[in-house]
Amino acid sequence: xxxxxxxVSNKTIWTVWYQGLKQSxxxxxxxxxxxxxxxxxxxxxxxxxxxLTDWIAPNEVLxxxxxxxxxxxxxxxxxxxxxxYGGVWVDPTVFCLRALSDWLDGHYRVGFFAFRNPARDRMxxxxxxxxxxxxxxxxxxxxxxxxxxxxxTFVNQNSQVGRFLVRHLTPILSRSFRRTTIWLNxxxxxxxxxxxxxxxxxxxxxxxxxxxxxxxxxxxxxxxDARQMHELQTYAKERDGxxxxxxxxxxxxxxxxxxxxxxxxxxxxxSEVLRCLRTIPVH
Numbered sequence: 009x010x011x012x013x014x015x016v017s018n019k020t021i022w023t024v025w026y027q028g029l030k031q032s033x034x035x036x037x038x039x040x041x042x043x044x045x046x047x048x049x050x051x052x053x054x055x056x057x058x059x060l061t062d063w064i065a066p067n068e069v070l071x072x073x074x075x076x077x078x079x080x081x082x083x084x085x086x087x088x089x090x091x092x093y094g095g096v097w098v099d100p101t102v103f104c105l106r107a108l109s110d111w112l113d114g115h116y117r118v119g120f121f122a123f124r125n126p127a128r129d130r131m132x133x134x135x136x137x138x139x140x141x142x143x144x145x146x147x148x149x150x151x152x153x154x155x156x157x158x159x160x161t162f163v164n165q166n167s168q169v170g171r172f173l174v175r176h177l178t179p180i181l182s183r184s185f186r187r188t189t190i191w192l193n194x195x196x197x198x199x200x201x202x203x204x205x206x207x208x209x210x211x212x213x214x215x216x217x218x219x220x221x222x223x224x225x226x227x228x229x230x231x232x233d234a235r236q237m238h239e240l241q242t243y244a245k246e247r248d249g250x251x252x253x254x255x256x257x258x259x260x261x262x263x264x265x266x267x268x269x270x271x272x273x274x275x276x277x278x279s280e281v282l283r284c285l286r287t288i289p290v291h
Contacts, residue, residue, distance in 0.1 A: 020095035042104040087150040094141035123234035129182040130209040133234040170202030189214040
């Protein structure tokens with residue numbers, strides 16, 4: 009199949025909250041509602057630990073592995089779902105601000121989209137991914153990430169030794185895209201037997217740096233800067249952040265914003281920002 013000039017063929021928005029939507033924080037429920045509100049022509053499917061296996065096999069997410077956090081299980085879930093069905097994955101803490109039909113087609117010409125360069129050690133963000141089923145970028149990332157976990161056990165992941173090694177290696181190995189690929193080196197893993205939080209992104213880095221065919225596709229992705237999608241979290245840390253946030257929301261230049269379910273919604277900043285988010289009209 010030629011991966012050019014495509015629109016998302018499966019108009020499904022996938023997300024997972026493992027404990028179940030009814031048990032999710034108010035911010036998560038507001039985020040999921042925003043995707044339904046702005047995209048009435050898409051199906052929004054919210055999965056939990058039980059319903060996930062209605063769509064993919066349990067062994068695809070390695071749910072029996074005690075060394076894998078919910079974040080890692082979620083990473084496996086999004087890759088499996090997109091590879092098998094296609095569509096759009098969104099983390100349940102992403103607030104939609106514009107309909108997908110308003111902007112995504114213009115960034116989807118190779119049948120894959122993710123936001124670019126969230127930090128100096130990451131080429132892509134993984135909290136929003138759009139992909140056709142069996143897209144080459146998605147397939148390679150799924151295989152690399154899945155095999156990273158299935159070819160070894162991480163006996164140090166939850167130990168004091170493992171945390172010590174990861175903490176002290178991270179400043180050295182996270183200085184550039186190329187250095188991060190060392191985390192996936194079998195010889196290093198034989199010694200460390202633990203992985204950093206952003207190992208998903210480092211697997212993607214390695215693919216783009218070592219596979220010319222995938223690098224060519226990634227270059228063609230008409231991507232957007234991921235850091236702009238974190239600006240509401242950035243403003244929350246600034247003295248005049250609320251003024252900046254309200255001004256930006258009035259302009260409404262963002263297609264979405266990545267939030268944090270741990271945000272204090274009783275604070276002046278987040279209570280006002282969330283009120284504004286909930287009242288943005290659908291055009």
